[in-house]
Amino acid sequence: MLLSVKNLKKSFITEEGTLQVLRGVDLELAAGERLALTGESGCGKSTLLYLIGALESFDAGEIWMDGVPLGPLNDRQRADLRRTSVGIVFQQFNLIPSMTVAHNLRFHARLAGREDADWINQLSQRLGLTKFLKAYPEQLSGGQQQRVAIGRTLAARPKLILADEPTGNLDEKTSDQVITLMLQLVEETGAGLLVVTHSSRLAERMDRSLLLTSGLVS
């Protein structure tokens, strides 16, 4: 199993007291599998994604990534994991504003030590980014930026791709195009994909779909 989450719990301390967001989430994802995670706004989807992406630590339970438990990892090992095994696509704030599109595309792959020029070339062509390689992110539209972000993640060939509302900013048509591309490319790399989304159209195109309610998945 590429990813397995067992009885995962996470709460936040807020001014009104403790907010129990995840109350024992169980979840499994095989290599090459595509899974959608849906749920009401504020139910904890992003939180779950960040925990899996080793961005944040959890209160109780276990997360196993490719046979490695995340719980005991220290800061440095978590960073290693993010660099080499996981790719995250956010809705916003994902590109590095000081570097060109070309550099952004290669960046994660180079960090992971897996730069493959042919593959990146192919990606930029299929994502329709060849025209923008010399541009800076702020000169791109939202959809173009999102394609760069997807390209950057795919270029690094991570085992697991996590995406949080990857099309939240895009119109239906663009969103469909981007998703089609992403699904194709993910299939080619054989990575596992976990997508958080509100959109039922997107959820339908996945292998499986899970619903997060009251801190539990069903």
Next chain:
Amino acid sequence: MTLPIALRVLWSHWTYRPLQFFTLLVGLSLATGLWTGVQAINTEARSSYDQARAALLPQARQVLQRRDGQPIAVATYVALQQSGWRTSPVLEGKISIASTTINVTGVDLVSMPRSMNRWTSGENSFDLAGFLTDPYSVIVSADIAEQAATLPGVAKVIVGKNVPSATIMTDIGLAERLLNKSGQISRLIVAPQQPVLQTELQVAAPQLERINNQSAADIDRLTDSFHLNLSAFGMLAFAVGLFIVQGTINLAFEQRRTMCRTLRVLGVSLRSLALALLVELLLIAVIAGAAGVVLGYFIAALLLPDVAATLRGLYGAQVTGDLSFRAGWWVTGLAIAIAGTLLASFWSLQKLLRMPILAAAQPRAWALMTRRSTFYRMLASGGLLVIAVALLLWGSGLVVAFSIVAICLLAAALILPDAIAFLLGAFERFAIMPVSQWFWADTRQQLPGLSLALMALLLALAANIGVSTMVGSFRLTFAGWLDQRLAAELYVRAANEAQSIKLRDWLEGRADAVLPVWNVESSIEGEAGRIYGFSDHATYRNFWPMLEMLPDGWDDVASGRAVLINEQLARRHGVSPGDVIRLAENQDLPVAGIYSDYGNPRPQAMINVDLLTGWFPNVVKTRFAIRVDAARSQVLADEIRQKFGLKGRNLVDQASIKQRSLEIFERTFTVTQALNILTLTVAGFAIFTSLLTQSTMRLPQLAPIWALGLTRRQLAGLEFLRALLLAALTMIFALPLGLGLAWLLLSVVNVEAFGWRLPMFLFVSDWILLACYGLVATALAAAIPARRFSNTDPAELVKVFAHER
């Protein structure tokens, strides 16, 4: 009614970000404080000159005093009077009434030259008889009018406008009684017009000597350059402080873009918004300005004693070392704070007000560094350099000299960010690792936010290098010059000519050479100066600090056919060796050579001693320089002391004169050094504040890198490194700029201010030390934001992705 609401909303920004508010206040009050401090020092010194001018003595160009400093007996005064000397007695002293010390100056209005009586001139119906007869009318300064009225023998107290503070001007008869010094005279004022027939002073009153008073006008001219120097430093510090203010205001305005837009969408007119922003800025300026004035007072109080010592040592100008707080400072301090704030916020304000209501928040920074603006900045700084060169070639005067310095600094500061960006771009091209590539690119993107602080650092560092190179070069030159100029082992001044003849006879065989150092006050090229007579001796030929000398020049001077002049005279009148100058009213001689003469502001010439005695038969022939084996000089000095009773200033050895001169020198530059350090501190603070404010906006830029697999510690380390790197790059640019500045100070400013040009020396160890200080300061400034980032909760970083902007 929208104004108060708008103001409250805008102000909420500062309560939300108290640190930003604090840095803004500190920056502005530091700037105002340094400025006010320097101004306070200048006003205090100037008012001291005015007081001295109003007082009696500086009016007198010449006074007679006893050589030993004792009071003059009335008999001596009478004897002088009978030998045809027109003088007027003065008795000075201090008394204290109820813990106030009062200066008593007793004068004889009848014999006193009218031109010197300045302090009664304001009184229309001055009652001379009342002044001269018991019970007396006295003229006092306003501050002690009450106390003066209680003195015995005082019938009437007149407050005189021109009387220096805490002083009573009275008839000498009353002064004798008040001071309990009957029959004594402190000094005699020599009237400007003297009878043609008069006995020589040596004969009429051998125990007296004639002293030239540095005239008030001279002091003004001489000290002007010193004050201009201080003002320039005050300006620099103020400018550096404004960089901080500009940086913070810019940031605050940037962060409040959305707030302003919302306000306008909700119906606040552009006018109310502008007004609210202005009111807010004024409020801040007033708070910071007031703090700055208080700070300035402390800075001035700290530095004034050294300034006073410098002015005394260098120019003989009397400045009291204590400072009084003046109400006027509030006005000027607040005015400069307000002007500075408005200046610093002009661009931000304008940009904010021009913004269309619904414009998207523009991507910051990056846009600022476009090629086009680089081009304009290059153009502007190129234009400034052209102006500087033109001024250098065709301008003259001290203000022009300082303007050149200012223009060069400004031009350099203007292109600094582009120059650094260029270097960073080059580094980026050579970077291989992805992280280093990101590092360079990101550093370049950070530049606009830090550039003002870096400019401030550049100015402070360049000023530091420039000034310390100038002072160091001056010190080396001065020490070397003293060695040349004070080549003789002992310097003596005999009590009178009879003793001087005996002394010379006695020294025959005991010393290697006895060289006359005789001089007279006379005119040189129409200016008041001093002519020295000297005898031809190897000491001069080998040691005298010549800058230029004609071949055979020494022979010509020795035979009385030529003259040597000092550098300042040569520069002021554009005289070169070979030119003929006019000395002592009617003597024309060609100039054989020019020597350096530091520390002396006046023209000077040297001729053969026989020529001097020929021109001025009455020249005082009591001073000599003695050459003797260095090992024996102490023994010889002791023998002279015992046999001839010469001591104190009448017999000095080379070592102690050198030491005293160097001490005066060091004191002269204490103030400059102190201001230098203060400016550097302000620049360090500027770096700190901009790093700190910058760091609050860094999270969105750093979070993606963190998410891609770098630890917080690594990123914090890179942030730290970046600050050090930028500081180091700035230092690299500051070095040539500082050296250029030093050259300007040594070869342009000094020539204008003092009349001499100094050679430049390089002090590499000083640079290394400065670089270390700079890096340590930057490291300290960068450590706090870096640590803060390193300890950021991952949840905070995650929020960057979760929150919509």
